[in-house]
Amino acid sequence: MMTMRSLAGAALPVMAALLLASCGEEQITRARVPKEPLPSAAAPAMGMGGGIEAPSERPRGLVWTLPSGWTEVAGNGIRLATFVPPGGLKTEATVVALPGDSGGELANANRWRGQLGLPPTDEAGMAAARTTVSTKVGTVKIYDFTGEGAVRSRMIAAAVDTGGTTWFFKLMGEAGATQSARAGFLAIIKGLKPDAAK
């Protein structure tokens, strides 16, 4: 007949196994997840001809026109829209509008630099990196930063104040792809117009 000692000897490993199963530090999980398809913006009206698509209708204060081949994907949350250049380039542009000056020009510039792993700059460095473009919605300030490392990333950021709201247009991606998309991105910036429907 089973003695108390042999019973304890049999029961203890079972209890220990159960406890061990629940002990230990939780592990970091890793998963490869298919991207969820984002809803596309409505197709622009056809028949305008030329290389410029008709502007989409969006009562948001600004209207932009995408160059031929570029597509717009509806944003979510704070991002109003994403512009995808043609050719599967590893770069894309985003649109965000924030109230006020959103922290100021230098803070924004250093935030963009930080996203590329660059150290912060000062007022002089920011001024040196800034170019301006005149548009129908006002003067747009444009910054062009390139990150470091074996595979470089590049960001071309444009900011315009439309009186109470600062609009940020940011093209960011692999440096070579961003260079390829630069002309189209600047065409979007130069074509900014006030939203007549607002």
Next chain:
Amino acid sequence: MPRNNLVDRLAAALSSLKLTIACLALLMVLVVACTLAQVELGTHLAVERYIRAFIVWWVPEGSAVRVPVFPGGGLLGGLLLLNLIFAQFRRLELSWRKGGLWIMHIGLALLFIGEFATALLQVESNMAIEEGQTKSFSEDYRRMEVVVIDETDKEFDDERGIPDSRLRSSNVITDPSLPFKLIVRAYHDNAALSTRPAGTAPSIITQGVGVGMTYQALPPVTGDNDQNTAVAVVEPVLPDGRSVGVYLLSNALGARQGFMHEGRSWRLALRLRHYQHPFSLTLNDFKHDLYPGTNIPKNFSSLVRLKDPRSADDREVLIYMNSPLRHDGLTFYQASFGKDDTLSVLQVVRNPSWTLPYLSCLLVSLGLLWHFGVMLRKALGARPA
């Protein structure tokens, strides 16, 4: 063998009927206390602190000292299990006549063991899925994770989930698959987010939407239908020691926050903990039936399409009350619904020991029948001729 040795004395104590009565009495008090505590703590937290714990602790207000005040359900259940086992082997002879009692007691012991295993191993989550939507993950409404996502690929996101327990216990998170380390400056299970007033001292948050925001840590919510606003302040640091910046993450912040490194696009977020599954469910139809002429619910059902590429499984399954879907060690129950009957919420449970209660009931029933049969035979045999 001397009768008064330590093992025998311990065995005698553990097999004592007095111990059984004491444990049952304490369990009754515990159940009442837990029921009352649910008002303030909510169901889940009350069960965690009273029934699943080994000790019920009291923390005086304003103090960090924990004072043990009552044995918890884990301790009482464990003692009852030991009491059952020791009493069984010390008092019950191994014979056909006592076979029914043996089987019953084994069934009872399995019930205890099953509950311990469930407490230690069960993982519960939820899958909220809209009609037409396909999902391959479920969410834990009570657990959070910081997720670091490599978004570079056009079709797939490469996600690393850092569980909240690691965020609380570790200041530096490293992983062989990550090209940078993540310094955890702060983690709070619950907080109130607000805009930082002008003129206040600069925040440590230097990147993302958290710049210009502040937070105040709060006690975790306790209501069953309440949700914590978790906050994490993290700082990615590159291999050469450069900091990318300090980000404020929260499940209440929906804006994308991230950076580029070596040509790859990284996103940081804090969200409900995800459990990825190697199969997908598509909700084809959700039905919410009422009794005719009334608003009394009669039935909730979700018609889902299960697709598992590992086994070429591709079939429709109807999930409704008391008829869950069991697949890949998971059980999907119809739990809730919303959005004008277009959203179904399934409770997803992984419990390796789910069969033990059924086995236990079967054994207890068999044992009772066996013992009844033995007693009946004895009674019939004792009748005068």
